[in-house]
Amino acid sequence: MGSGKPPSHCNRGDRESGRFEISGTASPTQGFGIVRQSYLAIVNPAAGGGKSRKLLGPALERLRAGGIEVELAETRAAADATRIARDAYARGQRKFIAVGGDGTSYEVVNGLYPLALGRERPTLAFLPLGTGNSFLRDFSERGVEHAIEALLASRMQPCDVLRLKHRAGVIHYINLLSMGFTADVATLRARRFSGWGELGYVISIFLTLARFRRRPFPVRLAGEPNFDQRRCLFLTFNNSKFTGGTMMIAPRAQVNSGLIEYVRWGPIGRLGLIRNLPGLYDGTHIEHPLAEHKAVPRVEFALEQSVDVMVDGEVITLHCEELDVLSGALNVVV
CATH class of the missing domain: 3.40.50.10330 (Probable inorganic polyphosphate/atp-NAD kinase; domain 1)
Incomplete structure (x- = not known):
């Protein structure tokens, strides 16, 4: 012993x-x-x-x-x-x-x-x-x-590993990657409220609302002919359901589906987001008219420059190029 x-x-x-x-x-x-x-x-x-x-x-x-x-x-x-x-x-x-x-x-x-x-x-x-x-x-x-x-x-089960190829190399993750509002919140939390736990996420959400930004992140999902150039509040590319501890950002995600659960929230206004914040915690936000979600095996990016992304709680600046799935590549004890 x-x-x-x-x-x-x-x-x-x-x-x-x-x-x-x-x-x-x-x-x-x-x-x-x-x-x-x-x-x-x-x-x-x-x-x-x-x-x-x-x-x-x-x-x-x-x-x-x-x-x-x-x-x-x-x-x-x-x-x-x-x-x-x-x-x-x-x-x-x-x-x-x-x-x-x-x-x-x-x-x-x-x-x-x-x-x-x-x-x-x-x-x-x-x-x-x-x-x-x-x-x-x-x-x-x-x-x-x-x-x-x-x-x-x-207690063990297979888990997918998501692989992001970017201009400077490749990273792997098992939770989620996000860009837009969700990444802005994570960036603020990492810089100012890193030791505050879930309260730090809540404070960062409301402070990020003060400099509200809705912008395009051109992406093309597998099977789609064109890149989506529309402005949005955020995009997330998920292997599992939660972020920020208790925020159910991707309620349909499954860790061994062999697919990326893509969640997009369109250019909702500031007051609309505040009214719908509870939905981010119980997963009902995907029912909003401006929300979209789809399970896909691959995503391509056509970003003009590097952007801040949040990957499994870490904030990184990357020029994303392609995302795919290493199906069942990891055993997780859960």
Whole structure:
């Protein structure tokens, strides 16, 4: 059994050399990367306003008491989780736990792909100890408790990975990508209210309303002859239903459908948006006359320049080109 202590003294990455140390429950004869039943937990100690480190200990005790072997690697800077996951997969590790919020999961996924394409499918579990944990809400509102139960019961299912090709490269995600109003809200939250949890999303929504913008993001859905040049409030390209913790932006999305759930809200006015805000939380906004949604296998972009996008809780500026689906590429423990 492991000690169940927080990871502050367990593992440290070496950003200069790309090396990281692992401690956990493996025996001396079990080298890193060959323990089939051992999970590598990639821990973001800054998640949840720094609370994740304190909360991790009790969760690890329960997992280890249930017979689950867990090794730990702690991040120290942005993109560390991507590097750790990539290096671990290359060495033979196949089971991972993202310890943090949606941003930690996003980094881990981008460490696994594109490396895992055409190779053994990796497994990703979650300990949602961050301020934003939208992906898991598709399966339960019980957060960490549900995540621990899923691990103990080995409750696993295939999950699609969405792949966005942009002018400077490629990214992968499992929750959603958005542009327009929703990305503007996420940008404001990241810059001014990053430690405020769901309240930060609500405040950012109302502040973003003050500089209300409706603009075109030319896209062409698979099967359509032309690019849609119409102005809109926002576009989202979804694998799962929720964003911002509790906002049901894509109520029809399914994580293993093999399709992108596209949601568009046309140029609704400021007062109209305020009246319809509750619909963003229960999913009824897609019934609005200006709303559209469709499940598609591919999307093309014809953007004139790079734009701010929100991807799995992370804000990035990208010149998007094409989006498609890696169907069932990942096992998720949910």
